[in-house]
Amino acid sequence: MPVEHVPQIVLLTFDDSVNDLNKQLYMDLFEKGRVNPNGCPITATFYVSHEWTDYSQVQNLYADGHEMASHTVSHSFGEQFSQKKWTREVAGQREILAAYGGVKLEDVRGMRAPFLSIGGNKMFKMLYDSNFTYDSSMPVYENRPPSWPYTLDYKIFHDCMIPPCPTKSYPGVWEVPMVMWQDLNGGRCSMGDACANPPDAEGVVKMLMKNFERHYTTNRAPFGLYYHAAWFTQPHHKEGFIAFLDAINAMKDVWIVTNWQALQWVRDPTPISRLNSFQPFQCNYAGRPKRCNNPKVCNLWHKSGVRYMRTCQPCPDIYPWTGKSGIRSSRVDNDIEE
Secondary structure, X not given: OOHHHOOEEXXXXXXXXXXXXXXXXXXXXHOOOOEOOOOOEOXXXXXXXXXXXXXXXXXXXXXXXXXXXXXXXXXOOOOOOOHHHXXXXXXXXXXXXXXXXXXXXXXXXXXOOHHHOOOHHHHHHHHHHOOOOEEOOOEEOOOOOOOOOEEEOOOOOOOOOOOOOOOOOEEEEEEOOEEOEEOOOOOEEOOOOOOOOOOOHHHHHHHHHHHHHHHHOOXXXXXXXXXXXXXXXXXXXXXXXXXXXXXXXXXXXXXXXOHHHHHHHHHOOOOHHHHXXXXXXXXXXOOOOOOOOOOEEEEEEEOOEEEEEEEOOOOOOOOOEOOEOOOOOOOOOOOOOO
């Protein structure tokens, strides 16, 4: 497909817990009328870790069309984990998102490893065995041209930046690579908040635009905006980011979608001219739960303190944690093989 027919997909993602500390940011980004060229609201992917997460907000974001993915239960370094421990962390968090956030189990398709500390073959075998669709934890240093998402049907083609990387084949499991950015000093980073960020909003816009254009003017591989919400607490960061977001959102060939939407495009490449009717980019969320406007507050003891876990689903008897999710039907806790 000629590159001018390829949509520039933009992947906006947020790691870690979803709660009152980042609620306003997500409202400012997603509830201000920004839409893709087909009129559907822009969407993002949330890699949710469990502790401190408000599951009523998870349900609201999911109801609005965003993608919920697993960032593990305990947010620990995983390079030494066994496959079973990876299952309890990653698939366990998928169950928790379903039980307390109202997210359909089958809609939690992806993961990102905390600290990008992946677990090599054990982690990828877990993704394969537990029926996940993708990981998005591996930085790719080479960025001219940037890498497209790829399947692990074959061994990885790029240098392993944070070992251990997978050395075997995992057919059907995808990697949405973290193509590295360059900051304005020439340094590289795999997440937008890890670069040397300029001291003013204009500089932030300039750095974002420079990296965006490296994708847009070459092969149009999906452009990742990978963040933690805390970065936006600096007013000039947020101001610059929103100016950049508005600039690219005004472009007729830019689509700001979730990782799963992007993978569906990669599996079925559709030219810009036909994208308005491309099914995965539509916004019919009728099958999702309603927004959670009157959550219950579950008072649960955890780590020598009380946690207030908000949810519109039934409260658990215990504070969910790795290997003990409080979900009676848990396949992970009960070691039921897939």
